[in-house]
Amino acid sequence: MMDLLKGKKIVVMGVANKKSIAWGCAKAIEALGGQVVLTYQNDRMKQSLDRFVSKDTLMVECDVAEDSNVEKAFKEIQGLVGNIDGVIHAIAFADRETLQNGVINTKKPGFNLAEDISAYSFISVTREASKIMNEKGSILTMTYMGSTYAIPNYNMMGIAKASLESAMRYLAVELGGQGITVNAISAGAVRTLAVTGVKGHSELLKQSEALTTDGHSVSKAEIGNAAAFMMSDLATGITGDVIYVDKGVHLFSTN
Ligand SMILES: NC(=O)c1ccc[n+]([C@@H]2O[C@H](COP(=O)([O-])OP(=O)(O)OC[C@H]3O[C@@H](n4cnc5c(N)ncnc54)[C@H](O)[C@@H]3O)[C@@H](O)[C@H]2O)c1
Numbered sequence: 001m002m003d004l005l006k007g008k009k010i011v012v013m014g015v016a017n018k019k020s021i022a023w024g025c026a027k028a029i030e031a032l033g034g035q036v037v038l039t040y041q042n043d044r045m046k047q048s049l050d051r052f053v054s055k056d057t058l059m060v061e062c063d064v065a066e067d068s069n070v071e072k073a074f075k076e077i078q079g080l081v082g083n084i085d086g087v088i089h090a091i092a093f094a095d096r097e098t099l100q101n102g103v104i105n106t107k108k109p110g111f112n113l114a115e116d117i118s119a120y121s122f123i124s125v126t127r128e129a130s131k132i133m134n135e136k137g138s139i140l141t142m143t144y145m146g147s148t149y150a151i152p153n154y155n156m157m158g159i160a161k162a163s164l165e166s167a168m169r170y171l172a173v174e175l176g177g178q179g180i181t182v183n184a185i186s187a188g189a190v191r192t193l194a195v196t197g198v199k200g201h202s203e204l205l206k207q208s209e210a211l212t213t214d215g216h217s218v219s220k221a222e223i224g225n226a227a228a229f230m231m232s233d234l235a236t237g238i239t240g241d242v243i244y245v246d247k248g249v250h251l252f253s254t255n
Pocket of ligand 1: 013015040142192
């Protein structure tokens, strides 16, 4: 069990701080013997990582806003560790005004930015990652049930997540022949930097916790454990799927 990911090289994108879902994923992968390469958005994020990530952790800069950055990052990763076995994409962004002002007030630039960083980047990352990926490779993104339900205040991010999930399904079909699986984890609401951009996020977190089957929100460690399983050879039968890791919140959602 402790060696489940031994010999696997896995790229984890989207650690901003210790509260990030991506950090829960990185820790779970390391605990199972996998080697992690972290990517970070910019210098500011690198400084944040330097405070808590061990010195021998491999880290590569990758702002997904430009295709050329993604290409460069995966070439750099190949130079560092050779071919890879998995990628976890835990990246999303919408500007505050777009996110907080309702879908009806969403303007073209805000729509494009949210789609670009939160959905399109999964396509560019998958394209570059798949070029250096071993067979039985696994590509995973993070989504939220606001893609399917009209969750109050999730707004534009719900639209981007719907797009992300659809892209995930097409990519799964296209990469099946290469022996690569592509999936999404639909995580329950947890407190992170990204969540603070959602209006009334404290209320959302509270309501979500009340809708779990046991009254306790899913933890980042639990999301990380599911992600680590998805990186393992035990999960090769799963592709094109949205796997809920939310303590059952989606079972009760009626809106
Ligand atoms: N927190 C939740 O409740 C929740 C629930 C379901 C899904 N998710 C999803 O999980 C993923 C991770 O978010 P989180 O909640 O851990 O928040 P977070 O703020 O810790 O992580 C978001 C990450 O996105 C990165 N990012 C933003 N723009 C980028 C860019 N241009 N290039 C590269 N990286 C960029 C940030 O640097 C940050 O590391 C997101 O896709 C989010 O939508 C979160």
